[in-house]
Amino acid sequence: MSAFAQQSKVAIAIHGGAGTILRENMTAEREAEYRAKLEEALKAGHDILEEGGTSLDAVVAAIQIMEESTLFNAGKGAVFTNDGKNELDAAIMDGKTRNAGAVAGISTVKSPVAAARMVMENSPHVMMIGAGAEQFASEQGLETVDPSYFYTDRRFEQLEKIRNTEKSQLDHDGDSKSAEDKRQGYLDKHFPDRKFGTVGAVALDQNGNIAAATSTGGMTNKRYGRVGDVPVIGAGTYADNATAAISATGHGEYFIRSVVAHDITAIMKYQNKSVQEAANTVVKDKLVDMGGGGGVIAIDGEGNIAMPFNTKGMYRGSIDTEGKVYIGIYEDEQP
Amino acid sequence: MSAFAQQSKVAIAIHGGAGTILRENMTAEREAEYRAKLEEALKAGHDILEEGGTSLDAVVAAIQIMEESTLFNAGKGAVFTNDGKNELDAAIMDGKTRNAGAVAGISTVKSPVAAARMVMENSPHVMMIGAGAEQFASEQGLETVDPSYFYTDRRFEQLEKIRNTEKSQLDHDGDSKSAEDKRQGYLDKHFPDRKFGTVGAVALDQNGNIAAATSTGGMTNKRYGRVGDVPVIGAGTYADNATAAISATGHGEYFIRSVVAHDITAIMKYQNKSVQEAANTVVKDKLVDMGGGGGVIAIDGEGNIAMPFNTKGMYRGSIDTEGKVYIGIYEDEQP
Numbered sequence: 001m002s003a004f005a006q007q008s009k010v011a012i013a014i015h016g017g018a019g020t021i022l023r024e025n026m027t028a029e030r031e032a033e034y035r036a037k038l039e040e041a042l043k044a045g046h047d048i049l050e051e052g053g054t055s056l057d058a059v060v061a062a063i064q065i066m067e068e069s070t071l072f073n074a075g076k077g078a079v080f081t082n083d084g085k086n087e088l089d090a091a092i093m094d095g096k097t098r099n100a101g102a103v104a105g106i107s108t109v110k111s112p113v114a115a116a117r118m119v120m121e122n123s124p125h126v127m128m129i130g131a132g133a134e135q136f137a138s139e140q141g142l143e144t145v146d147p148s149y150f151y152t153d154r155r156f157e158q159l160e161k162i163r164n165t166e167k168s169q170l171d172h173d174g175d176s177k178s179a180e181d182k183r184q185g186y187l188d189k190h191f192p193d194r195k196f197g198t199v200g201a202v203a204l205d206q207n208g209n210i211a212a213a214t215s216t217g218g219m220t221n222k223r224y225g226r227v228g229d230v231p232v233i234g235a236g237t238y239a240d241n242a243t244a245a246i247s248a249t250g251h252g253e254y255f256i257r258s259v260v261a262h263d264i265t266a267i268m269k270y271q272n273k274s275v276q277e278a279a280n281t282v283v284k285d286k287l288v289d290m291g292g293g294g295g296v297i298a299i300d301g302e303g304n305i306a307m308p309f310n311t312k313g314m315y316r317g318s319i320d321t322e323g324k325v326y327i328g329i330y331e332d333e334q335p
Numbered sequence: 336m337s338a339f340a341q342q343s344k345v346a347i348a349i350h351g352g353a354g355t356i357l358r359e360n361m362t363a364e365r366e367a368e369y370r371a372k373l374e375e376a377l378k379a380g381h382d383i384l385e386e387g388g389t390s391l392d393a394v395v396a397a398i399q400i401m402e403e404s405t406l407f408n409a410g411k412g413a414v415f416t417n418d419g420k421n422e423l424d425a426a427i428m429d430g431k432t433r434n435a436g437a438v439a440g441i442s443t444v445k446s447p448v449a450a451a452r453m454v455m456e457n458s459p460h461v462m463m464i465g466a467g468a469e470q471f472a473s474e475q476g477l478e479t480v481d482p483s484y485f486y487t488d489r490r491f492e493q494l495e496k497i498r499n500t501e502k503s504q505l506d507h508d509g510d511s512k513s514a515e516d517k518r519q520g521y522l523d524k525h526f527p528d529r530k531f532g533t534v535g536a537v538a539l540d541q542n543g544n545i546a547a548a549t550s551t552g553g554m555t556n557k558r559y560g561r562v563g564d565v566p567v568i569g570a571g572t573y574a575d576n577a578t579a580a581i582s583a584t585g586h587g588e589y590f591i592r593s594v595v596a597h598d599i600t601a602i603m604k605y606q607n608k609s610v611q612e613a614a615n616t617v618v619k620d621k622l623v624d625m626g627g628g629g630g631v632i633a634i635d636g637e638g639n640i641a642m643p644f645n646t647k648g649m650y651r652g653s654i655d656t657e658g659k660v661y662i663g664i665y666e667d668e669q670p
Contacts, residue, residue, distance in 0.1 A: 098592050098625075104562075105464050125561045126588045129440055130465045132560025225467025226460045227439075234569040234594035253461045257433050259569035259597040266601035290433075 010049035011204045011303035013318040014041050014062050016072045017197035018249045018295040021313025021329055034071055035327050038317040041065040042327075045203055046319045055211035055245070056094055056117070059201035063090075063113045063215050066199040070152045072315075073197025075112065077152045078217025080159040086150035088217055089231040090116040095210035095239035095301075100126050102231035103133040107150070110143040113215045116231070118142060127231060155220070162221045196311075198230060200237070200247025202299040204321075210299055212237050212245035212261070219252070228252025234262035241301055243268040244275045249314070250287070250294010258287060264298060275299070279306040307335075345384035346539045346638035348653040349376055349397050351407045352532035353584045353630040356648025356664055369406055370662050373652040376400040377662075380538055381654045390546035390580070391429055391452070394536035398425075398448045398550050401534040405487045407650075408532025410447065412487045413552025415494040421485035423552055424566040425451040430545035430574035430636075435461050437566035438468040442485070445478040448550045451566070453477060462566060490555070497556045531646075533565060535572070535582025537634040539656075545634055547572050547580035547596075554587070563587025569597035576636055578603040579610045584649070585622070585629010593622060599633060610634070614641040642670075 016038060045062035049055070067075025078086040090112035091102035101120025104127070109115045115137040119128050128136055138144050198216035205211075214237045216230045229236035229252035236252065238261035239245035246261040260282055267278035279298045287294065288310050295309025295316075303321035307314070307328075317327040318335065326335040351373060380397035384390070402410025413421040425447035426437035436455025439462070444450045450472040454463050463471055473479050533551035540546075549572045551565045564571035564587035571587065573596035574580035581596040595617055602613035614633045622629065623645050630644025630651075638656035642649070642663075652662040653670065661670040 093592075100592050105467075123559070124588065125557075125559070126591045127562040127567070129560040129562055132440075132558065136559040222460075223467065224458070224460070224471040225464040227462040227464055232462070232567055232569070233591050234567070234597060238594070253459065256461045256568050257428075257435050259573070259594060262569060262594040262597050263601065266598065266605060270601060270605035 008206050009204065009303050009321040010046070010206055011299060011305060011319060011321045012042060012045045012049060012058055012062065012201065013297040013299055013305045013307060014038065014045070014066070014199070014201045014316065015247065015249050015295065015297045015307070016066055016199050016315030018309045018311045018314035019196050019293070020311060021315070023330060031329065034315055034329060037066065037069050037071055038315060038327050039325065042317045042319055042325065045201060049203060049205050052206050055203040055205040055209050056092070058203040058205065059092065059211050059213040060113055060117060062201040063199055063213055064111050067111055067113065067215055070154070072199045073217045074199040074215040075110070076150055077155060078150050079155050079197070079220040082221050082223040084159065086147060086217055087222070088112040088150070088215070089227060090213070090215040091231045091233060091237040092116045092120055092213040093211065093233060093237055093239035093245070094120065095241040095245050098240055100233045102127045102233060103137070104129045104227045104231040105225055106130070106133050106137070107147045108134045108144045109137045110145045110149065113213050114142055116213065126233060158220050166221070196250050196294055198236070198249040200249060200297060202245040202247055202297050204299055204301065204303045208241070208301055210239055210241055210245035210301060212239040212247045214247040229255035229260070232256050234259045236261060238262050238265060240265055244298045244300045246296055246298045248294060248296045251292050254287060254290055254292025255294065258282070258290060258292065260287065260296065264296065275304050276306040280308050283308040284310055343541050344539065344638050344656040345381070345541055346634060346640060346654060346656045347377060347380045347384060347393055347397065347536065348632040348634055348640045348642060349373065349380070349401070349534070349536045349651065350582065350584050350630065350632045350642070351401055351534050351650030353644045353646045353649035354531050354628070355646060356650070358665060366664065369650055369664060372401065372404050372406055373650060373662050374660065377652045377654055377660065380536060384538060384540050387541050390538040390540040390544050391427070393538040393540065394427065394546050394548040395448055395452060397536040398534055398548050399446050402446055402448065402550055405489070407534045408552045409534040409550040410445070411485055412490060413485050414490050414532070414555040417556050417558040419494065421482060421552055423447040423485070423550070424562060425548070425550040426566045426568060426572040427451045427455055427548040428546065428568060428572055428574040428580070429455065430576040430580050433575055435568045437462045437568060438472070439464045439562045439566040440560055441465070441468050441472070442482045443469045443479045444472045445480045445484065448548050449477055451548065461568060493555050501556070531585050531629055533571070533584040535584060535632060537580040537582055537632050539634055539636065539638045543576070543636055545574055545576055545580035545636060547574040547582045549582040564590035564595070567591050569594050571596060573597050573600060575600055579633045579635045581631055581633045583629060583631045586627050589622060589625055589627025590629065593617070593625060593627065595622065595631065599631065610639050611641040615643050618643040619645055
């Protein structure tokens with residue numbers, strides 16, 4: 001390929017969580033905050049791409065702005081576990097090499113997505129968990145924080161509210177329920193508004209390389225070291241230049257069981273479908289049949305972007321190959 | 336379906352790890368021990384299937400025999416971490432419901448595969464890690480053990496040998512190496528014999544339901560809470576009645592990045608390939624291109640079994656729908 005043939009199209013898409021996000025439950029002020037922060041994250045990633053930076057740099061930059069914002073369930077502002085802690089998960093994947101990195105159950109690294117990237121680039125491993133992952137990140141020179149850094153009043157109040165609901169519902173939770181009933185019951189109890197606040201980004205850079213990354217605080221009131229789909233490569237995060245880069249947000253257990261991100265790439269590769277067709281099939285048909293709420297953002301090697309979700313809303317945004325900026329929250333806002 | 340139309344074909348396959356397993360490095364006595372234990376595990380699972388038990392019960396029974404044997408890197412006889420501990424991972428998946436359960440980084444539950452099953456059946460979650468997973472297993476009444484239960488002299492000597500090798504090689508490990516070089520270098524150092532000792536089982540029961548499960552101690556000398564492919568649903572373990580049940584063994588990082596188990600089912604579903612064709616494509620072509628050593632066992636809803644590997648050997652066995660028993664260790668032993 002000659003220097004003149006270098007691809008110069010760039011594009012980026014982000015999400016800040018999906019769920020029952022309705023206009024009637026939103027103040028104008030709060031909505032404006034979300035739109036402004038989504039746009040800030042998008043532009044941070046897009047600036048890097050325009051300057052010739054890599055898709056990996058772009059997705060990390062976009063996610064770090066959302067990790068640092070208390071609006072989203074990732075980094076600062078993450079939801080609390082049953083023990084009153086914040087346990088964070090993140091993953092990243094490079095579509096060019098199919099290298100990947102993931103961390104789960106960490107509480108002391110300021111930027112979980114940066115930790116995932118260190119695992120990918122500076123270790124022979126793909127996935128690290130708990131104290132071991134924290135030690136690695138610290139040895140790599142990443143900024144560590146006291147776990148209280150992640151605390152916000154709003155999330156702690158959510159935990160207390162759910163704990164109280166749980167207490168009052170305990171009598172109705174017999175052992176005779178099936179795992180499926182328990183899963184749906186758990187969902188009703190722990191996400192009364194069915195909102196999944198993971199953040200993610202996918203991007204295409206000037207060299208034609210795509211990347212995906214995702215970061216989350218998981219489920220409010222989660223117990224037992226529960227890990228969702230985010231750090232499960234293939235479920236919440238996947239990237240392959242040959243198909244697409246994907247980041248998901250939703251009810252993690254269903255996304256793991258459906259291997260959502262990899263399934264989208266498999267439909268593209270083996271059935272020769274577009275990124276939009278493949279993402280729609282998985283999110284709007286297959287996940288709906290299973291009962292799994294949520295959505296994905298996806299980008300292919302040409303910069304085509306798909307952002308399907310099967311919930312009432314998804315915080316999302318994109319800057320396409322033409323430079324057109326789009327921000328959406330509700331169902332009826334199409335690019 | 337009438338009672339008379341009930342399917343009665345049953346079949347099972349197991350593995351006990353893949354790698355550079357050569358006749359010249361094996362004593363006749365040790366080889367006989369492996370063959371006997373593989374046959375014992377196979378028959379335990381097959382007996383359950385013949386008596387009308389579920390494929391889930393069969394894969395758990397087969398794996399527990401291998402977990403309790405010191406011959407394999409799972410349960411008792413698992414390899415040691417850099418800290419001199421045994422940290423175990425396991426997963427299970429039900430092809431009928433596509434429910435799944437996984438645990439990672441646990442040290443006090445006697446049967447990790449039983450813990451994974453409890454996560455699947457008695458929790459709303461799919462994946463639990465570390466102390467939280469141990470607490471859940473204990474609350475569910477699973478047998479817990481002192482971590483010393485998993486200790487064996489043989490594995491501890493392996494750790495010490497690798498630690499010494501590592502010390503002497505430290506000077507050659509510059510920071511300038513790429514992640515890919517580090518991965519291969521790590522492999523050479525930590526698996527001088529390139530042997531991956533995970534155990535797994537797949538089965539078809541009389542109701543036509545398939546299941547897969549896998550259990551492992553991971554990599555000798557692993558650090559930083561490293562987790563391999565085993566508890567990553569879609570990578571080391573996957574099951575869907577519509578396609579196949581799969582359990583993998585090999586260099587976990589490559590198996591995660593390739594989403595090996597789900598990729599096999601995707602090729603079957605979207606390209607209408609047989610389980611043998613799909614498993615061969617992934618293990619003998621795609622993984623080899625990437626540099627990922629290992630193998631899989633796979634079974635479809637008709638009881639067709641595939642056991643491809645790209646290493647010198649794989650401890651493996653099967654009882655097919657005709658009741659024919661097969662045990663293999665080396666490359667040249669075909670069913």
